[in-house]
Amino acid sequence: MTETATRPAGRSAMHPVPYRVVSRIAENRDSATLVLTPVGESLPAPQPGEFMMMYAFGIGEVAISVSGVPAASDDTITHTVRAVGAVSRALHDAPPGAQIGLRGPFGTSWGLDTAVGRDLVIVAGGVGLAPLRPVVLAALRDRDRYGRVTLIAGARSRDEFLFRSELDDWANGGAIDVHMTIDVPVQGWPGEVGFVTAPLRRLPVRPDNTTGFLCGPEVMMRNGAKELSRKGVALSDIRVSLERNMECGIGWCGHCQLGPLLLCRDGPVVGYDAAEPLLRVKEL
Numbered sequence: 001m002t003e004t005a006t007r008p009a010g011r012s013a014m015h016p017v018p019y020r021v022v023s024r025i026a027e028n029r030d031s032a033t034l035v036l037t038p039v040g041e042s043l044p045a046p047q048p049g050e051f052m053m054m055y056a057f058g059i060g061e062v063a064i065s066v067s068g069v070p071a072a073s074d075d076t077i078t079h080t081v082r083a084v085g086a087v088s089r090a091l092h093d094a095p096p097g098a099q100i101g102l103r104g105p106f107g108t109s110w111g112l113d114t115a116v117g118r119d120l121v122i123v124a125g126g127v128g129l130a131p132l133r134p135v136v137l138a139a140l141r142d143r144d145r146y147g148r149v150t151l152i153a154g155a156r157s158r159d160e161f162l163f164r165s166e167l168d169d170w171a172n173g174g175a176i177d178v179h180m181t182i183d184v185p186v187q188g189w190p191g192e193v194g195f196v197t198a199p200l201r202r203l204p205v206r207p208d209n210t211t212g213f214l215c216g217p218e219v220m221m222r223n224g225a226k227e228l229s230r231k232g233v234a235l236s237d238i239r240v241s242l243e244r245n246m247e248c249g250i251g252w253c254g255h256c257q258l259g260p261l262l263l264c265r266d267g268p269v270v271g272y273d274a275a276e277p278l279l280r281v282k283e284l
């Protein structure tokens, strides 16, 4: 997990910068991936795990993690948005050509640099695969930098996976191990039925040489982290991405406080050694 990204000089972190939608891919019934390009001024490239505040003009602003990794020469930013309320619906529906305001990047990254040479266990539930996609892409791009890479992705049903054709490519490509599980069985489903913790429980891990990356519903992250910990992986080698209501993005307003942490600044990616005692307290 790295430091908060440096703000470009002379521009307020509270000032949304206009970006244009260059492509929109419908991932499933309620999620879409948007590739955005700057209309004028561009923002620093977000690191895997960091988030932007996305502004649907005239409607409002929400925190959305980055779901892609731009090439070095490219200043596009990619987000995958699930429509759950007014703002996320407006973002999700934005067609190519539409303008969206962006602030950021904010928060901590997945800290992939500290996992070089290690095995990666990536566990994603539902839309939690979006913030983890850049980890998978980075591992595939620099495959030799890491040991064994395992992705366990879960969704409620077969039709609710994000990045479905990429998932199939990753599974068939052989460079990483991919396990896909669904909660609701359906005829013809070739993968597993059940929670992501089932394949995780069976997974052989080298506890001293494994870094875990978990993103999804909090209960999934708690149970997934517990499984990894039971296998001997240190809590500090397990990273989770925590969501709270984020407003300013820079640790001013306090909306995203979780115990001593302001998650927009000290998170969203937090080591499980810090997260575990906080997530144990209901309604904190």
Ligand SMILES: Cc1cc2nc3c(=O)[nH]c(=O)nc-3n(C[C@H](O)[C@H](O)[C@H](O)COP(=O)(O)OP(=O)(O)OC[C@H]3O[C@@H](n4cnc5c(N)ncnc54)[C@H](O)[C@@H]3O)c2cc1C
Residues within 6 Å of the ligand: 051, 060, 062, 063, 064, 065, 066, 067, 080, 081, 082, 083, 084, 085, 086, 087, 088, 089, 127, 130, 131, 242, 243, 244, 245, 246, 268
């Ligand atoms: C750091 C961070 C990263 C995030 N990354 C992503 C991302 O990559 N992709 C993404 O789609 N979302 C992401 N989110 C969640 C996103 O910010 C919320 O879904 C969004 O704020 C909802 O705002 P809204 O105004 O559209 O809905 P609201 O009007 O706030 O909510 C409408 C209804 O949806 C429910 N709801 C709100 N959020 C969720 C949720 N996450 N899941 C299920 N129900 C919900 C509410 O309880 C309410 O009933 C992230 C959040 C944080 C804090």
